[in-house]
Amino acid sequence: MTKFDDLHILCQELIPIYSEIDEEAKQVIERHAEECEFCKKKLNTAANIEITPKEMNDDNTPVKRFKKLFLLKKVNTLLVLTLRVIVLGLITFDFFQRFSQNIPHGIQFEGLRASLVLFYIPLSFVLLMFTWFIKNKRTFWITLILDVLILYFFDNIIRLFV
Known part of the structure; x- marks a missing residue:
């Protein structure tokens, strides 16, 4: 050649x-x-030749699929946050329903910690797995840190209201 x-x-x-x-x-x-x-x-x-994306409309706005995908991402984030808040709210509600001045506070707060271990830790584990696979890694680390802070300080926050 x-x-x-x-x-x-x-x-x-x-x-x-x-x-x-x-x-x-x-x-x-x-x-x-x-x-x-x-x-x-x-x-x-x-x-x-002028190349234009097939997904664009005549007025150069993205198709509805991308809007739906963006909305789905926001709804998923809101759902994950809402589930955490609901479970923490139910644990707090249960604690105050069973709270009594006659029982030592240490025993009652052990019940609160037990509720966190039984209900919040499994939920947060599942939601963290969901966040790891579906969302980005930054969101995972933020929610992991928030979950650890909740587990560590939740009983101290409740003590402020008792």
């Missing part, structure tokens, strides 16, 4: 992505197109 044939093959490969390549490569293709009639036609054809 001659140098011209090598350049001809490379130009045929690069012409479809002509708008995305560097200026130096464009100049090489244009110089070759001056000598090669086939590449000149192909370059003119490629320059006249």
Whole structure:
């Protein structure tokens, strides 16, 4: 193969992505197109093609699928947060329903910690797995830190109201 044939093959490969390549490569293709009639036609054809995404409407707004996907992501985040708040609320409600001044506080707060272990830890584990696989890793680490803080300080927060 001659140098011209090598350049001809490379130009045929690069012409479809002509708008995305560097200026130096464009100049090489244009110089070759001056000598090669086939590449000149192909370059003119490629320059006249306007590529638009199929997912765009006439007014350049994204299709509804992306809006639905964005809304689904927000709803999932809200659902995960709501489940945590509901379980913590039920644990707190149960604690105050069973709270008595006659029983030592230490025993009652052991019951609160037991409720956290029985109900909140399994829920948070499942929700953290959901967050790990469905959401991004940043959200996972934030929710993991919040869950650890809740487990560590929840009984101290409840003590403020007793």
